[in-house]
Amino acid sequence: xxxxxxxxxxxxxxxxxxxxxxxxxxxxxxEMEKIFDFNKxxxxxPKSITKYPRGGNLTPRVCxxxxxxxNSIGIQSKGLDYYLQEIIPAYSKYEAPLIxxxxxxxxxEFVEMSQVIGGHPDVAAIELNISCxxxxxDGKAFGMDAGMSYELIKQVKAATNVPIIAKLTPNVTxxxxxxxxxxxxxxxxLTVANTIxxxxxxxxxxxxKIGNVMGGISGPAIKPIIVRMIYQVHQVTNLPIIGCGGVMxxxxxxxxxxxxxxxxxVGTANFIHPNAxxxxxxxxxxxxxxxxxxxxxELVGAVQVERPVSLC
Numbered sequence: 001x002x003x004x005x006x007x008x009x010x011x012x013x014x015x016x017x018x019x020x021x022x023x024x025x026x027x028x029x030x031e032m033e034k035i036f037d038f039n040k041x042x043x044x045x046p047k048s049i050t051k052y053p054r055g056g057n058l059t060p061r062v063c064x065x066x067x068x069x070x071n072s073i074g075i076q077s078k079g080l081d082y083y084l085q086e087i088i089p090a091y092s093k094y095e096a097p098l099i100x101x102x103x104x105x106x107x108x109e110f111v112e113m114s115q116v117i118g119g120h121p122d123v124a125a126i127e128l129n130i131s132c133x134x135x136x137x138d139g140k141a142f143g144m145d146a147g148m149s150y151e152l153i154k155q156v157k158a159a160t161n162v163p164i165i166a167k168l169t170p171n172v173t174x175x176x177x178x179x180x181x182x183x184x185x186x187x188x189x190l191t192v193a194n195t196i197x198x199x200x201x202x203x204x205x206x207x208x209k210i211g212n213v214m215g216g217i218s219g220p221a222i223k224p225i226i227v228r229m230i231y232q233v234h235q236v237t238n239l240p241i242i243g244c245g246g247v248m249x250x251x252x253x254x255x256x257x258x259x260x261x262x263x264x265x266v267g268t269a270n271f272i273h274p275n276a277x278x279x280x281x282x283x284x285x286x287x288x289x290x291x292x293x294x295x296x297x298e299l300v301g302a303v304q305v306e307r308p309v310s311l312c
Contacts (some may be wrong), residue, residue, distance in 0.1 A: 013163040013188025017042035024267030025101035048101040053079040058211030068219020072212035097124030118160030131169035143169040146181035153185035167191035234260025250283020
């Protein structure tokens with residue numbers, strides 16, 4: 001069946017995309033258009049934007065560790081006005097739909113930004129980075145509390161008509177609890193998940209390798225954890241899931257889809273091999289042809305578990 005056409009299109013909470021692969025926010029920029037054709041991607045996800053300009057965290061912001069990298073960029077941003085004037089127009093020429101990733105310090109900021117960005121004709125969906133600190137509740141991330149997640153999603157949904165994707169944090173005891181709260185509040189899809197809090201120390205200087213002391217680890221080291229979380233979330237919600245964390249090749253992406261992801265974001269791999277996303281799309285297609293699978297929907301959540309497992 002090597003020459004048989006397969007269906008790669010998926011539906012992310014009402015947003016129909018031609019294949020399940022897209023970049024992870026923060027690991028992609030329009031400068032990469034010189035390397036590959038953006039129209040081959042399922043969707044485009046630029047770096048998260050904040051309402052006001054911000055300089056980001058102390059340097060160094062990135063360090064390599066075994067099996068991945070730690071980063072603590074601090075959502076460096078040029079602000080909402082710059083995003084509207086420069087970033088959105090830079091992506092409007094492509095066929096692949098634009099998913100705007102936004103970050104706010106308060107619920108009101110999330111709502112205001114969602115109203116403005118969601119009303120732009122060239123924005124197809126909004127991804128809410130609810131892993132960011134909430135200044136209204138002692139700096140605790142919105143996504144670490146089911147109640148705060150619910151209230152944020154509920155108010156944003158009332159403010160815009162575009163699909164809302166909640167990007168969950170893995171730094172919680174039960175990601176299922178947060179996922180259920182987001183679904184009840186009206187989220188259209190979930191991204192599972194963000195980076196995992198980590199720390200590295202330079203034994204020669206005896207200082208942290210990251211200026212902010214701790215940061216988020218990404219890369220292949222975290223993939224098994226994210227696969228587990230995707231599987232758990234898929235068991236307790238009906239929302240489409242975008243898997244994110246440690247995808248380096250087509251096999252990794254397929255593993256996430258089998259666990260329950262409808263789509264997959266690629267992050268760290270883009271820094272190592274800028275053409276990774278295109279090769280992953282081609283790899284998924286070849287896998288489906290080899291297996292005789294006509295539609296990628298047949299793979300979503302198709303992992304064969306012989307006995308029930310505890311979701312705790």
